Each structure stands twice: as C-alpha cells, then as structure tokens.
Amino acid sequence: MSDPIFDVVIVGGGSAGAVLAARLSENPDRRVLLLEAGPVYPADGYPETVTSSSLLGAYTGHDWGYTSEPGHIGHPVHAYRGKVLGGSSAVNGSVMARALPADFDRWAARGLKGWSFADLLPSFRKLERTTAGADEWHGRSGPLPVHQLTREELSPMQRAFVDAALACGIPATDDFNGPQPYGVAPYAMNVVDGVRVNTGMSYLTEEVRARPNLSLRGDVAVDRILFGDNDTRARGVVSAAGEQVLAGEVVLSAGTYGSAAILLRSGVGPAEDLAGLDIPVIADLPVGRTLYDHPFYYNAYAAHPDRLGDGHPVIGAKVWTASSTAAPGELDLHITATHLIDQHAGPTGAAFVLAVALTRPESRGTFTLAGRDPGLAPVIDLNFLATPGDRQRLLEGVALSRRIGRSSPLSDLVDHEISPGTGDIETSLLATLDTYHHPTSTVPMGADDDAAAVVDALGAVRGLAGLRVVDASIFPDAICAATNATVIAAAEHIAARL
Numbered sequence: 001m002s003d004p005i006f007d008v009v010i011v012g013g014g015s016a017g018a019v020l021a022a023r024l025s026e027n028p029d030r031r032v033l034l035l036e037a038g039p040v041y042p043a044d045g046y047p048e049t050v051t052s053s054s055l056l057g058a059y060t061g062h063d064w065g066y067t068s069e070p071g072h073i074g075h076p077v078h079a080y081r082g083k084v085l086g087g088s089s090a091v092n093g094s095v096m097a098r099a100l101p102a103d104f105d106r107w108a109a110r111g112l113k114g115w116s117f118a119d120l121l122p123s124f125r126k127l128e129r130t131t132a133g134a135d136e137w138h139g140r141s142g143p144l145p146v147h148q149l150t151r152e153e154l155s156p157m158q159r160a161f162v163d164a165a166l167a168c169g170i171p172a173t174d175d176f177n178g179p180q181p182y183g184v185a186p187y188a189m190n191v192v193d194g195v196r197v198n199t200g201m202s203y204l205t206e207e208v209r210a211r212p213n214l215s216l217r218g219d220v221a222v223d224r225i226l227f228g229d230n231d232t233r234a235r236g237v238v239s240a241a242g243e244q245v246l247a248g249e250v251v252l253s254a255g256t257y258g259s260a261a262i263l264l265r266s267g268v269g270p271a272e273d274l275a276g277l278d279i280p281v282i283a284d285l286p287v288g289r290t291l292y293d294h295p296f297y298y299n300a301y302a303a304h305p306d307r308l309g310d311g312h313p314v315i316g317a318k319v320w321t322a323s324s325t326a327a328p329g330e331l332d333l334h335i336t337a338t339h340l341i342d343q344h345a346g347p348t349g350a351a352f353v354l355a356v357a358l359t360r361p362e363s364r365g366t367f368t369l370a371g372r373d374p375g376l377a378p379v380i381d382l383n384f385l386a387t388p389g390d391r392q393r394l395l396e397g398v399a400l401s402r403r404i405g406r407s408s409p410l411s412d413l414v415d416h417e418i419s420p421g422t423g424d425i426e427t428s429l430l431a432t433l434d435t436y437h438h439p440t441s442t443v444p445m446g447a448d449d450d451a452a453a454v455v456d457a458l459g460a461v462r463g464l465a466g467l468r469v470v471d472a473s474i475f476p477d478a479i480c481a482a483t484n485a486t487v488i489a490a491a492e493h494i495a496a497r498l
Contacts, residue, residue: 006033006215009237009247011222011262013040014087015484016471017253018199019127019491022143024498025214033215033247035237037254038062038083040218043201043209050084053094053189053196054314056340057437060084060091066257069381071365073433079380080437081255085218086198088255089484092437093315094196096146096188098124098177099479099486102329107476111447114457115493123492124177124485132188133175143202144488148175149186149316156309157352157413158186158316161337164410165319168403176320177485182331184319190484191313199488223374225250225266225467227282234467237262240374249466251459253491256291256473257367260442261378263287263454263469264369268461277372283463285454287443288367292478294334294436295361295384295394297429299354299401300418302346307413311339311352321400323393331480332360333397334436335404348415354405356397357436359480362387367442384433391426398425438483443473458494470494 008024010017013036021034039062041047049060057063057080066079082091101117108116125139132138132148151159165184166172173183190197209216221240228235236246252259263269267282270289274281319335326332334357345351365383370376385391398420404410405417420428446453453476455461459468472487479486 004236004246004248005031006247007031008249008251009033009035009245010251010253011035011237012037012087012252012254012258012471013085013200013204013216014082014253014255014471015089015199015487016491018086018203019488020251020253020470020495021214021216022203022208023492023495025208025211028211028213031213033217033245035220035222035245036085036216036218037221038085038218040085040216041200043204043206046090046201050090050198051195053191053194054312056080056093057091062091064257066377066380068435069379071381071383072363072386073384073430075431077382077433077435079257079435079439081257084200085204085216086200088437090196090198090200092484093482094189094191095315095482096128096177096190096485097481098489099481100181100329100331102327103479105329110476111450112445112457112476113447120489120493123489123496126492127488130188133178137175137178144190144199145192145197145202146188146190147192148188149313151186153313154186154316155311155313155339157303157339157410158337160410160413161354161404162186162317164404164407167407168400170319170321181320182322184317186317187315221374222254222262223265224262225268227266232282232463233465249468252469253471255471256439256442257378257380259469259471259473260288260367261369263443265372265374268464273368277369279372283461285462286452287454290441290444290452291365291367291380291382291439292361292441293365293382293384293439294357294359294478295390296434296436297356297394297398298341298419298432298434299356299398299405300341300345301352301354301405302348302415302418303350303352303413304415305348305350308350308352314339319400319404323396325389325393326360330360332358332393333400334359335397335401346415346418351418354401356394356401358390358394358397359478361390361478363390382435385430391429394429395425398429436482438478440472440475440478440483443469444476445474446476458497
C-alpha cells in the first residue's frame with residue numbers, strides 16, 4: 001500500500017465525530033479527514049428543516065430510514081438516526097441532560113477505569129457555553145450553546161405540567177445537570193432562537209473548517225475498514241462506491257448502528273454471525289451482541305382548544321424520578337411534557353402528550369447485518385419490555401404520568417385522556433410503544449477481562465491496531481439520560497487523551 005495522505009480518518013460527523021475532527025485537528029501537524037454519509041452543509045447554511053427545533057427525526061429529511069424488528073412488543077418502530085453533518089444532534093429533541101454519577105459508578109464497578117463522573121465533569125464543562133448553574137458544574141466558553149429554559153419560556157401546558165407535578169409531591173429542581181437532578185423543571189436545550197445547534201455548526205465552524213490540515217467530505221458512505229495483507233492493522237477505509245481512503249488511524253464515529261455495521265462488514269464481530277454472512281473473520285469480538293435503548297410510551301390527552309394555548313417549545317419540561325426498584329442514585333423514569341402529537345388526534349382538535357420513558361432498561365436487544373451489501377438496512381432488535389421488571393417500572397411511570405394528568409392545573413386543560421383511555425393499560429403500552437431514539441452499547445467498552453467488551457477505555461478495538469470507535473456504541477449500558485450530551489463529553493474525554 002502507498003503511504004497514507006491522512007494521519008486520521010474519522011467515519012461519521014455526528015455528535016462524536018464532529019467533536020473529534022475539531023479537537024484532533026487543533027494539532028496542525030495532524031492531518032485529519034472526516035467522512036460523512038450525509039450532506040455537509042456550511043455551518044451557517046443548514047436548511048430550515050434541520051435547524052428547526054420543532055422538527056425531529058425523519059421529518060427533517062435527513063434520516064437513514066431504519067426500522068426495528070417487531071420483537072416482544074409485536075410491532076416495528078422507526079429507528080431515527082441523522083444522516084447529515086451533525087448526525088443525530090441535528091435531528092434530535094435538543095435536550096442537554098448529562099448521565100448521572102450513578103451511571104459512571106456502574107461502569108467503574110465493571111472494572112472500567114478513567115470513566116468516573118469526576119473524570120467526565122471537565123469534559124461536560126468543556127463542551128458547553130451557558131449562563132446557568134454553578135461554575136463548578138458548568139462551562140462558560142465551550143463550543144455548544146446550552147440554554148436553560150425558564151418557566152416563562154414554557155408553553156401554557158408545560159407550565160401547568162410543572163405545577164401539577166409539584167402538586168403530586170415531586171420536588172422542583174433548578175438544574176438537571178447539577179448536584180440534585182431529581183425533580184421537575186424546564187429542560188436545558190442546545191437551542192438558540194428556535195435553532196437546534198448541532199455539532200456540525202458548533203464544533204465545525206467555518207474557522208475550524210478552514211484549517212489546512214482538516215478535510216471534510218460529505219455523501220461518502222463507508223462500507224468497511226481496509227486491513228493490511230495478512231495483518232490486523234487498519235490501513236484506511238473502503239467506501240460503498242469502492243474508493244479506498246488510506247490513513248494512519250481509523251476512528252469510527254458512525255453511531256450505535258453505523259459503527260457496528262462497518263465493523264461487521266469488515267470481519268470484526270461474532271465469528272458465527274460472520275460465517276453466516278460469508279465474511280472472513282478478522283477478529284472474533286461480540287459486536288452487536290448488546291443493544292440498549294429507552295422504551296417510550298405516549299400518555300396522550302385531548303385538550304380544550306380554548307385552554308391549551310401556544311404549542312412552543314414542542315419539548316419543554318420533564319419529571320426525572322426513580323421507580324420503586326431503581327438502584328441507588330439512578331433515576332430510571334422520564335416524563336416529558338410535549339406538543340409532539342397530531343393536534344387532530346382527538347375529537348377536540350387539540351392534544352398534548354406526557355411521554356413516559358424507562359431509561360435503565362434490563363431488556364437487551366441485538367444488532368446484526370441483513371447481508372454483506374452496505375446498502376441493506378441492518379437488523380435492529382430492540383427487544384423492548386422483554387423482562388417483567390421493565391414492564392412493571394414503565395407501568396409505574398405511566399401511573400405517575402396519569403396522576404399528573406389528573407391533577408390541577410394540568411387537568412383543567414384536559415377534555416379526556418386518549419391513551420390509554422378506558423382500555424387495558426398494558427395492552428395499550430405494548431401496542432403503541434415507541435423508542436426515545438437513544439440506542440447504545442453495540443460496541444461496548446470494558447476492562448481487559450470483560451468478555452462482553454469490544455473496545456478499551458479509549459475506544460481502541462481489542463486485538464487490532466490503528467482502529468478506534470468513539471460514539472454511543474461504546475457505552476457499556478444504557479444511561480439514565482438522553483444520550484447526546486454524554487456522547488459529546490465522551491468524545492471530548494477521549495480526544496484529550498489521544
């Protein structure tokens with residue numbers, strides 16, 4: 001092979017990849033190439049469908065189009081993932097909530113070193129630019145603007161939700177990303193004047209993009225990793241179009257689904273699965289044997305049109321609490337007050353949703369390939385609610401959500417409950433369950449003696465040279481929060497150590 005033009009090729013320009021491209025190219029002697037499967041828009045030239053914080057997932061027009069297997073719940077769900085520079089940070093709900101100390105304590109208990117909350121706090125502070133919270137918890141000059149919504153900025157429904165939650169005995173908190181996150185409050189959001197600020201805008205500014213040692217290429221889907229003849233060193237990547245791109249090191253940041261798929265097509269994965277796909281084995285590792293996501297139920301209400309008021313922001317406030325069986329320090333239930341529902345879903349022509357999520361699921365899914373062709377959608381089995389414990393805890397969340405919905409002043413806006421309504425709650429739960437779109441853990445980190453781990457504490461793939469993975473796929477399990485803030489912090493954490 002000829003000498004590589006680039007020192008590092010980063011595959012995927014999402015919540016992690018954009019961060020890595022910006023940070024690694026700060027060294028002018030390091031030649032960095034970022035390959036993104038979707039379009040690369042100018043930092044100030046994203047279309048309104050992407051910048052609007054009111055449009056999510058496929059409604060932005062920049063989605064991979066994946067759906068899950070029916071699984072235990074008996075029906076597929078859309079598995080939205082952003083296909084654009086900025087990745088899923090460009091199509092998500094714009095919520096900035098950090099993983100809890102208990103999440104990192106769990107990882108440490110499995111032998112993973114260097115990932116305590118104290119280890120990650122500098123990275124959380126480094127990424128953000130906010131005026132909220134205490135200085136020891138928050139950053140003032142980072143790339144990503146984080147705005148703490150105020151009560152006055154909430155919609156009338158969301159203000160009523162906060163007050164109803166307080167009436168139900170849930171305490172107020174002033175900072176979900178501070179020392180006492182339990183309670184009810186408005187969200188912290190990476191939204192400025194209605195614009196969802198993704199990592200392609202905030203980290204890859206026009207100034208950063210102008211660095212002579214940084215190259216960005218869009219609309220380049222990567223098929224597989226290029227290994228040297230008869231060795232296990234990554235030498236670059238091969239695009240879906242057959243182009244070879246050589247580099248001294250390959251970093252996969254294509255997301256929980258994308259990074260795992262590239263590894264599998266490259267011969268890095270469970271040997272028996274690869275044999276079934278007629279893919280030669282480079283490394284027998286448990287890629288895709290774990291997959292976690294947050295199951296999500298819509299407790300929906302038909303509202304009085306003359307009382308509901310304005311529907312912006314579409315996402316504004318949440319209750320973050322613990323089920324009766326949550327582990328110490330974990331907050332495994334989210335209830336979010338949202339306007340993300342067809343306003344004509346009920347007969348009144350006005351509606352809202354209290355969206356209930358289980359954020360520490362026991363049920364573990366799997367990820368694999370449908371075939372060798374990089375154009376084929378992968379096989380995503382989320383395996384939601386496969387354990388009685390998961391069903392019970394989510395039902396607890398729904399019961400609390402309904403109690404809030406029946407409490408004044410929120411109840412004053414309600415004409416009637418749409419879902420579950422008068423039907424059987426568990427039947428409704430299974431029939432309409434969705435995903436919070438927070439998949440993790442297909443390429444998990446772990447200690448050297450952790451048989452379930454694929455990568456080490458800095459994302460280096462076991463037994464291979466010149467290959468790392470840095471994105472949500474390396475989380476050992478599901479965290480209690482929406483994933484975006486922690487993915488960005490993880491990229492900052494690893495980039496600072498490379």
